[in-house]
Amino acid sequence: MGKQFLKIAAVYFALGALLNVIIGVSGDYSLSNVQSHIHLLGWTTLGIIGLIYVAFPALSVTILARIHFWMHNIGLPVLVLAIIGKNYEVAEAGVWVVTGWVLLAAGIMLFMVNMWDRLR
Template sequence: MGKQCLKIAAVYFALGMLLSVIIGVSDDYSLSPIQSHIHLLGWTTLGIIGLIYVAFPALSATVLARIHFWIHNIGLPLLILGIIGKNHAIAEAEMWVVTGWVLLAASVMLFMVNVWDRLR
């Protein structure tokens, strides 16, 4: 799972940088919260988790690691879509934001349980 986390983190990094360029060129800073969440929860968080999984292979060889990976990568895009929706006053966007945050929190809890259970 470490390599998968690092690969998807690189994708989030590229998306965040692309969005940074768009923000800078357009001078539209309403997209800054989206860019910040992509960088922090996508690039930084998954990158660090990927490095942890590579450093401690026993952590990445679990079902919890796979579930964590998928829940995180479903929750983050939902959160991003929700923030975009809120920026455009879409009524259902709040549900997307809440669902995204709940999934992200669940993925962090799974990661924590995995670390506490497997790291000896």
């Protein structure tokens, strides 16, 4: 799973960088918080987790690692789109922000449990 985490981290890095260019060229900084979330929760977090899984392969072969991968990579796009919705005052966006955060937090808890269980 380590390689999958690193590959998807690179995708988030590219998306964040592209959004950064769009923000800079347009001069509209209303989506800066979206760009920050993509970089921190996508590129940085998933990159570090990928490196941990590469360094400790026993962590990456568990069902917890797979579930975490999918929860994180469903939760983050939901969160990012919901934040955009909040910026444009979409009424239902608040529910989706909570949904994205719950998925992200649950996935991160699975990562923590996996670490505590497998690293002895």
